[in-house]
Amino acid sequence: MAVATPETAVEALQRVFGYETFRGDQAAIIQNVIDGGDTVVLMPTGGGKSLCYQIPSLVRRGTGIVISPLIALMQDQVDALTAVGVRAAFLNSTQDAAERARVENAYLGGQLDLLYVAPERLSNEATKRFLARGEIALFAIDEAHCVSQWGHDFRPDYLALSELAERWPDAPRIALTATATEATHAEITERLGMQQAKHFVASFDRPNIRYRIENKGEVRKQLLSLIKGEHPTDSGIVYALSRNTVEKTAQFLADNGLKALPYHAGLDSRLRAATQSRFLREDGIIIVATIAFGMGIDKPDVRFVAHVDLPKSVEGYYQETGRAGRDGLPSTAWLAYGLQDVVQQRRMIDESPGDLAHRRRLSAHLDAMLALCETVHCRRVNLLGYFGQESTPCGNCDTCLEPPESWDGTVAAQKLLSTVVRLQRERNQRFGAGQLIDILRGKVTDRVTQLNHQSLSTWGIGQDLSDQQWRGVVRQLLAQGLLAVNDDGYGTLVITEASGEVLAGRHPVSMRREAERAARSVRSSG
Ligand code: ADP
Ligand code: ZN
Numbered sequence: 001m002a003v004a005t006p007e008t009a010v011e012a013l014q015r016v017f018g019y020e021t022f023r024g025d026q027a028a029i030i031q032n033v034i035d036g037g038d039t040v041v042l043m044p045t046g047g048g049k050s051l052c053y054q055i056p057s058l059v060r061r062g063t064g065i066v067i068s069p070l071i072a073l074m075q076d077q078v079d080a081l082t083a084v085g086v087r088a089a090f091l092n093s094t095q096d097a098a099e100r101a102r103v104e105n106a107y108l109g110g111q112l113d114l115l116y117v118a119p120e121r122l123s124n125e126a127t128k129r130f131l132a133r134g135e136i137a138l139f140a141i142d143e144a145h146c147v148s149q150w151g152h153d154f155r156p157d158y159l160a161l162s163e164l165a166e167r168w169p170d171a172p173r174i175a176l177t178a179t180a181t182e183a184t185h186a187e188i189t190e191r192l193g194m195q196q197a198k199h200f201v202a203s204f205d206r207p208n209i210r211y212r213i214e215n216k217g218e219v220r221k222q223l224l225s226l227i228k229g230e231h232p233t234d235s236g237i238v239y240a241l242s243r244n245t246v247e248k249t250a251q252f253l254a255d256n257g258l259k260a261l262p263y264h265a266g267l268d269s270r271l272r273a274a275t276q277s278r279f280l281r282e283d284g285i286i287i288v289a290t291i292a293f294g295m296g297i298d299k300p301d302v303r304f305v306a307h308v309d310l311p312k313s314v315e316g317y318y319q320e321t322g323r324a325g326r327d328g329l330p331s332t333a334w335l336a337y338g339l340q341d342v343v344q345q346r347r348m349i350d351e352s353p354g355d356l357a358h359r360r361r362l363s364a365h366l367d368a369m370l371a372l373c374e375t376v377h378c379r380r381v382n383l384l385g386y387f388g389q390e391s392t393p394c395g396n397c398d399t400c401l402e403p404p405e406s407w408d409g410t411v412a413a414q415k416l417l418s419t420v421v422r423l424q425r426e427r428n429q430r431f432g433a434g435q436l437i438d439i440l441r442g443k444v445t446d447r448v449t450q451l452n453h454q455s456l457s458t459w460g461i462g463q464d465l466s467d468q469q470w471r472g473v474v475r476q477l478l479a480q481g482l483l484a485v486n487d488d489g490y491g492t493l494v495i496t497e498a499s500g501e502v503l504a505g506r507h508p509v510s511m512r513r514e515a516e517r518a519a520r521s522v523r524s525s526g
Pocket of ligand 2: 377378379380393394395396397398399400401
C-alpha cells in the first residue's frame, strides 16, 4: 500500500469545506501555521478567520486546540464541523461527566481534529496535564482581544494563556480577533508573547455597509420608518442597552406588523435558543437584543443593524454593525443617539465599580464613540482611522451622501455655559439640560417661578433656537468636552476647564446642523 501524501491546504479547503480558493490573507496565514510559525490575525467579522486554524488542524498531525470564550456557540460550531466530516468536540462546563469522558478519550486516542476549550479550563493545571497526554497540532486563541485590559471585553482567564508557549514550545499558536486598535494589537502581542509571530492585519473596511447616525427623537418611530421604508422584508438586528428597552421595542415593532423577537440574558435559555434558530432559518426576522446577541453568529444576509442606544465603544459598534452584510451585499448600519444617551452613559461610568484608571478607560471609549457620532466628515474615515487605517471619503455614509451643514455655535455655547456658571456661582445650583433650556428660552414653568430663575441675566436670551436645537447644543458641547456631566448621580451639568476658553471668546465652537434630518424621518413614518 502506498503511503498517502498529506493533504495540502487547498485540497482540504475544497474537499472538506467545498470552497474553491482562499480569500485575502487566508492562504499565507494557513501556510505559516502549517509550517509551525506563530501567527497573529486581525481580520474583520466575516473575513474568514475560522478556516485559518481549522485547515491547519486538519493538515498537521494531532489535534488543534481552540480556545474560545463563546461557550454558548461551541455546540453549533462543533455540529457544523461534524456535518462536513471534521472530527470536532468541545470541553466546557455545560457537559456531564460521561460526555466529558467520551471527548477526553477521543482526544487521547488521536481521534479529534479539533477540540474547543473554554479559557477558564485552560487556566486549570489538571486540564493542561490532560492535554499534555495527547498530541497537539496547534493552539488557536480566538477572540484574542479578550486578553487586553484596555479593550472592551477583558477576560482574566486569557492572561494565563501566555504559558502555552513555555509548556508547548513546538505547538504553533495562532491568535485571532476582529478588534483592531493598535493598542489592542500591541497588548495581544505582548501578553501572549507573540513577538516572534507573523502578523496579518486585514483591511477593516466593510464597503457594503452604509453607516448612518441620526439624532434621537421618537426613536421607535424613527426605527420603524427605517425598516418599513428601506428594509420591509429583511432580516436585521436591533441593539438596545437595557432589557426593558429590548422588550418594549420588540413589542412596538411586532404591533406594527413586523416579525420582531426580543433576546436578552433574562429570557429562558430554551427560548433564546429557539429565537436564535428562527433568526438563522427564517427570512425577515428582526431580533431586538442586548449586546448578548450575535457574537459568532454566522448569518450572511443580515441586511441592517440598528442601534437605538449609543454603544459604549467604537470597538463594540464596529463589531455589532459588522454583523450586517457578511455576504457583501448592500446593508445598513443605523444608529440614533441623543443627549440622554450621553448623560446616562457618563453616569454609568461614574457609578461603575473599579478604579479611576478603569473609569478613565471607559470614558475614553465613550469619547471616541461620540466623536464618531458628531463628526462632520466621512464616518468611515473616522471609523477606520480609529483602527489605525487611513482612507479617503467613502461616498457610502450619511455625511458623504448628505454633507451636514455646520454652523457657528459659539454664541449659543456662550449663552448656555454662562447660564451654568451663573447658577453655580450666584445660587450654588446645578441643573440638567431641561431646566437650563427652559431658562434660556424664557419658559415660565412652576419650577422656574419657584426658583425665581426669571431674575437670572440669561433668562430668555435663547429664544432664537428651539428646544430640540438647544438639546443638540448641549449634546455637542458634551461630545466636545466643553461641558461635563457632574458625578452627583443626577446628571446635572458642569463646566470644564476648556469651557473657560469658549466663554472668553478664544475658542470658536463649530456645530453640526442635523435637527432637520431627524425631524424628517420622524414625519415620514407617520
Ligand atoms: P469570522 O470568524 O472571521 O467572522 P468566518 O470564519 O465565520 O468569519 O467566515 C465567514 C463566512 O465566510 C463563513 O460563512 C465562511 O464559511 C465563509 N468563508 C470563509 N473563507 C472562505 C473562502 N475562502 N471561500 C468562501 N467562503 C469562505
Ligand atoms: Zn463616507
